Amino acid sequence: MTDEHPDIERLNDYLDGDLAPREHREIESHLRQCGDCRRSLDELSAIVRAASELPPVAPPERIWESVAASLIERKSFARTSGSWWRSALYPALAAAAAILLGASLWLAMRGEERPTPTDQAALAEMVTKELEAAETHYDKAIVGLEQIIAQNEGVLPAELASVLNQNLDLIENAIGESRAAIATEPQSTAAQESLLQALRSKVTLLQNTILLINEVRKGQGENALDLIDEMRKTTDPSNPI
Amino acid sequence: MGSPGAVIETKPEGGSLFAPPPSLERDAKRREDDELVARTRRGDMEAFEALYRRHSPAVFGLALRMLQNRADAEDILQEIFIQAHDRLPSFEGRSAFGTWLYRLSVNRCLDHLRSRGAKEQSRTEPLTPELPGRVTTAGTRGLELERAIGELPPSSRAAFLLHHVAGFDHKEVGEMMGIAVGTSKSLVHRARTRLKEILTR
Numbered sequence: 100m101t102d103e104h105p106d107i108e109r110l111n112d113y114l115d116g117d118l119a120p121r122e123h124r125e126i127e128s129h130l131r132q133c134g135d136c137r138r139s140l141d142e143l144s145a146i147v148r149a150a151s152e153l154p155p156v157a158p159p160e161r162i163w164e165s166v167a168a169s170l171i172e173r174k175s176f177a178r179t180s181g182s183w184w185r186s187a188l189y190p191a192l193a194a195a196a197a198i199l200l201g202a203s204l205w206l207a208m209r210g211e212e213r214p215t216p217t218d219q220a221a222l223a224e225m226v227t228k229e230l231e232a233a234e235t236h237y238d239k240a241i242v243g244l245e246q247i248i249a250q251n252e253g254v255l256p257a258e259l260a261s262v263l264n265q266n267l268d269l270i271e272n273a274i275g276e277s278r279a280a281i282a283t284e285p286q287s288t289a290a291q292e293s294l295l296q297a298l299r300s301k302v303t304l305l306q307n308t309i310l311l312i313n314e315v316r317k318g319q320g321e322n323a324l325d326l327i328d329e330m331r332k333t334t335d336p337s338n339p340i
Numbered sequence: 341m342g343s344p345g346a347v348i349e350t351k352p353e354g355g356s357l358f359a360p361p362p363s364l365e366r367d368a369k370r371r372e373d374d375e376l377v378a379r380t381r382r383g384d385m386e387a388f389e390a391l392y393r394r395h396s397p398a399v400f401g402l403a404l405r406m407l408q409n410r411a412d413a414e415d416i417l418q419e420i421f422i423q424a425h426d427r428l429p430s431f432e433g434r435s436a437f438g439t440w441l442y443r444l445s446v447n448r449c450l451d452h453l454r455s456r457g458a459k460e461q462s463r464t465e466p467l468t469p470e471l472p473g474r475v476t477t478a479g480t481r482g483l484e485l486e487r488a489i490g491e492l493p494p495s496s497r498a499a500f501l502l503h504h505v506a507g508f509d510h511k512e513v514g515e516m517m518g519i520a521v522g523t524s525k526s527l528v529h530r531a532r533t534r535l536k537e538i539l540t541r
Contacts, residue, residue: 107536111529142536149485150504155397156404158417163392166421167385 105129110140114147273297366436369394373437380428392421395438398506399445405501406449407456408490416452420445435515442506443516446498450517453494488538492531499524500531 105113105126112118113126130137274297280290373394379387399420403413424441431440489497495517502513503524510524517524 107533108529111532114532115525117525139536142540143532146485146532146535146539147504149482150500151507153401153405153482153485153505156401157397158400158414162396162400162414162418163389165418166392166425167389169418169422170385170388170425 103129104133104136107139110136110143114140114143270297369438370436374433377428377431377433377437380425388425391424391437395441396421398438399441402442402445402501402506403449405486405489405505406446406494406497407452412452412456416445416448420448423448435512439508439512439516442502442508446502446516450494450498484539485535488535491538492534496527496531496534499527500535503528 109118109122109126113123116123118126130140274294277290277294277297280287281294284290373391376387376391376394380391396417400413400417403416403420404410407413407416420441424444427444431437435443489500492500498517499513499519502508502516503510508516510521510528513519513524513528514521519527
């Protein structure tokens with residue numbers, strides 16, 4: 100037997116330690132005197148060793164983001180916290196931030212462009228038009244924000260979603276009341292001022308939301324929660340807008 | 341290679357020379373996985389993310405080596421984890437989560453190769469820039485091995501990767517691939533023999 104070359108299958112079995120003791124000894128004996136078979140065995144052994152050293156491969160981060168986004172879309176997860184905010188919620192929050200920032204900038208720019216009124220009627224007309232434009236613009240911002248919140252229903256931490264909705268509702272009520280007052284008394288500067296103030300409150304809320312987004316982005320969960328508390332206080336129903 | 345008398349020491353009483361790592365480490369990992377699985381089932385996304393972080397490099401390595409195409413491997417990795425999440429309620433915990441995930445992964449890769457094979461005979465791309473090669477103790481370069489693995493038939497490739505790269509025994513490989521223990525051994529032997537031919541030609 101020792102003069103006979105074992106076939107490759109038996110060398111594989113030998114390598115795995117799968118042969119009966121007698122057969123194992125026979126091949127061992129053959130290997131001592133046959134360089135070719137020793138070389139074959141060494142080559143098989145090297146392959147096995149190299150394979151065991153092949154490392155895991157880290158996938159790109161975007162793969163997890165895609166997995167997470169897909170699961171969110173299907174509302175698979177109701178609870179979120181910690182790093183999950185950062186990895187999955189960011190795109191939505193960033194989009195919200197962009198909309199809100201746009202709204203704030205628009206209002207600031209409008210303020211600078213305001214023309215000098217020549218008479219009371221022109222002033223009233225200008226204020227009305229400006230208010231309409233402001234409302235239109237903010238309505239768009241609200242629609243965008245609501246869409247983002249709706250798309251992430253069940254994902255956004257309940258506490259945060261609740262605060263956002265609560266504040267938006269309060270401001271909407273104030274705007275609605277102001278509009279009603281203007282409808283009754285179109286020339287009422289108090290009603291107009293009330294509407295402007297409500298819009299300014301909305302700007303404040305939106306700016307706070309942007310701050311909150313920034314805190315979440317930085318991973319400052321505690322700061323974010325503090326900010327939520329602050330937002331609650333500033334929009335308390337007992338605190339007239 | 342080799343010199344007279346440099347016969348590889350084997351275990352006469354049987355057992356592989358290249359057995360998986362000690363079971364203690366595996367048990368600890370399994371317990372941690374079990375906890376994460378339980379939390380994921382309760383809707384905890386962080387726990388599922390942790391499972392992903394723990395297992396995705398191994399699964400991605402398997403997918404890259406099985407499919408030999410990075411874009412496909414990325415798509416498949418994504419599908420595997422979404423599928424794993426969907427099927428988690430039916431995971432009974434008889435096997436370790438890692439084993440269960442590997443089963444899902446290797447079969448998804450094999451399905452993909454079958455459908456790809458039907459569409460186009462061969463679409464393999466060199467993995468050179470994507471898989472980290474390394475010089476091994478025996479002088480076989482990891483990179484050469486990566487390429488050679490791509491030339492194996494899919495079933496042999498799968499059995500080889502599961503046994504020698506992932507470290508599963510033939511019983512586990514058999515269960516994952518739905519084949520007998522003997523078939524797993526035979527596929528792995530064929531893979532090794534073929535790789536030896538490729539690497540020494």
